Amino acid sequence: MTKLLWKSLLAGPAAIGAALAVSGAAVAAEAQPIEESTSVDALEQVSFDQEPVQLSQVTSVSQFSDVQPTDWAFQALQNLVDRYNCIEGYPNGTYRGSQALTRYEFAAGLNSCLDVIAQLIQTDAVTAEEFAAVQALQEEFRNELDTLRGRVDALEADVDELEANQFSTTTKLRGQVDAHLGIPFDSFDSPAVEDSTSFTSRARLNFDTSFTGEDRLRIRFQTGFSGSQLAGFNGYANGGGDSGNFEVNDFYYSFPVGERLDVIFAANSIATDSFVTSTIVPWDGPSIGDAGGPLFYDAGADGGAGAGFSFALTDRIVLDAGYSFDPDGGADPDIGIFQASSQSYIGQLSYIGDVLQAGVAYVHGDGSDAFTGGLPGGVDTFGGLLNFNFGRFSVGGWGAYSDFEGDDDFSWMAGVTIADLVLEGTTLGVFGGELPQISYGGIAPADNPFYVEGYYEIPVNEFLTITPAVIYGDAETGGDDDGFWGVLRTTFRF
Template identity: 60%
Template sequence: MAKLFWQSLLAVPAALGAAVAVSGSAIAAEAATTQVSNFDQDSVQLAQITSVSELTDVLPSDWAFQALQSLVENYGCIQGYPDRTFRGQRSLTRFEFAAGLNSCLDVIATLIAQSGINPDDLATIRRLQEEFQAELATLRGRVDALEAETATLRAQQFSTTTKLRGQADFNLVTPIDIVTGEASTSFAGRARLNFDSSFTGNDRLRIRLQGGDGNAINGLGGLANAGGANYNVTIDDFYYSFPVGSRLTVTAAARGLSGDDWVTSTIVPFDGPSVADAGGPQFYDFGGSTSNGAGVGVSFALTDNIVLDAGYTASNPGGATNPGVGIFAANNQSYIAQLSFLSDGFLDAGFAYLHNDQSTNFQGGLPGATDTFAGLLNLDFGGFFVAGHGAYSTFNGGNDFSWTAGVGFNNFLAEGAQLGVYGGQLPQYAGTTNNPFIVEGYYEIPFNQFLTITPAVIYGDINTGLAGNDDTGLWAALRATFRF
């Protein structure tokens, strides 16, 4: 009889422990769930088991193995699902919790009824209650505080469908060898806030607010993370993308997408870490149109590694937003198609075709169309990569060839860091006598998940050919990027 009583006594903390653990899990789940009333309340036929080894997804190495073994084999108050699984990583509903707790309490009641409680045993229970009274009070207080915090978070949450992400870039540029027009140390800043909303879990509505001021190295394409004037805030991106089936994604844009915005990847790893904008293939800008336009794009995954992207953009000024002109008669239009092979391994490659009506962007170009054909390649050897691109453009009045090539080292001296050097011949834009040439060396250092520092040294020849101009320059640059 005494043995039965002490079995019942041992079952009490097991049941209470299960209650506390499940209560904490349920509260935490409520904090991360916007709606908890839609779970299946239908009865579940559970499988009666006599040994924890009958549960196929429970291993002796699991941290709760001994607790489950005791509840199953000693008390028989834990059951499995019909497929002989316990599903220990799955969230628990309140109904399931109540059923499990009730089963354990039934066992306790049976054991007590069989053994009875003598005064000495009752005194022992009361002594244990008093001994652990402080711990139980502390635990109760923590649960109450967690419930209060959960209620506050639910009441003050920004949105149930929208996430806010921000980025701020600070650029400090000092000329070492001065070019005409850029003789002093200058600062450029840019800030952007992305409002990303999802209504199905797979779609995205993005509205980006952006403001900035300043730029440098303008004759070579400027800085990558700069732009704007007087920190005036504008809607820089405004689009909605959604899947159609498992392999097709459609994007409709009111503003902000053109050129490489329509493609899954620009292939070359310099695009992003580099301080100069030339780290991203410049043919996308020369072959595209203004990003201040409406458009539509599709991305079709032919296989898990081969992606076909296509996009069309019509400028808003004098075009897409003007009912008298319309989307298909806008005076600035462009479209792009790119076939990419993305392996996440040794080889990434792409072939792109772009068309626009901005022939006058090129030196010697007359009003008319531009067609650009480009190839991109990245060879990743693990510790380092070799990458580059080449682009051939024909325009009304001539043709042009541009390219970049370089090498980079991943995780150089620090995890997540990238050391890269690239150089190349940029498109010959209007006002130059030859293609500008650039070389940049950069070292991107992530200090933590919020801050990245990138020092860089940039050399370039603008090739304006103007008498008295000094076209070659050398710059030292430092960029700090905050993401939050």
């Protein structure tokens, strides 16, 4: 409040100068009106853009207990207040602040009246006697106004410096719990595939910290119970967990460098597709099965440490690259990060348009269990992704060619999504195709597994989402490993 009063004083001399400049004729002869052009020109030199003070109106200067009624300045200001009702103060009738500065605070009351007087100049409502009283008050408080001017300038410089250098460290807690009720409608020969009704769950706590407002330090804790439902198709998208044990599932720091470059460093659990700006296909995320995400990204080993970047070549075109490795081998000086087992790297060039989204990617992975069953060697994969977004309706897909020590493999997926079908906010998705030859349970498929899923995502509110799905899959292991599943996923977010 004190600073606001000090700032208001700065307009005092200017307002008096303007008033005297435009009122010469009024002082000499009160009957002659002030010319409008002269008044406007003078008022242009005065700033009246002071912030309003939301306080109770005081209508008599005698309410200010710290101003003595015997002072001539009190009586002069009282006359102006009584005539123009031009002072605002605190409800208890005092100016608060340092009691040694009552002259400065009193001058602030004078300045409040000057605002009203300046507005009345054009109406010829201010008398010569009142102008003379105002001029005398200005002379009386000139030293205080000059002193305050220097103090306010210094304070404003300090505030500007503080605002330019301030930052606030903010940590937000976000949580998500996914529960799956899976019902197989068929029996299966493979012991790795669960053929009974099961219930699995996963819980995650994300601690996101920002130091600048644009960066993110994420520490994620995860626990859960995962079964073997959809094991031949890489399991549930929101599955995982170590038999109810808490683990640090994510630990990374991402930050921008300039306007077009974003960098990420991860200590553990970095997934290959975590390095890309977009996986393009619209069912990656809402789908029940992990097969909904382009599985060729899994040719790179997950769960390691690494670093990557995203560089915006234009507003629509983005180049992503990343490298990850087994943190145990990376910590061994005899191995190093570039000789560690289970290392992988990825590069992707994407176009992110309003209607068309497309990307081309290259992924290299050493020791990826998903494709090689733990056999030594590397997998090189070239993939393409495409999606057309027509608002409520999207159609897209992906295709990939993989090479593992001379053996090649082709996989693909295509599908559609429809938003706001029947219920507002819902999404219907149907997709299917041939998956990469994923190894699971020590069994290598004789051919590419075939997978089809239809899901209906229903957001009940901002915290709860229910997603029922029907899935058909053929694991192609040579036995009776094809059939239907019904799955209901419930997701809580907080």
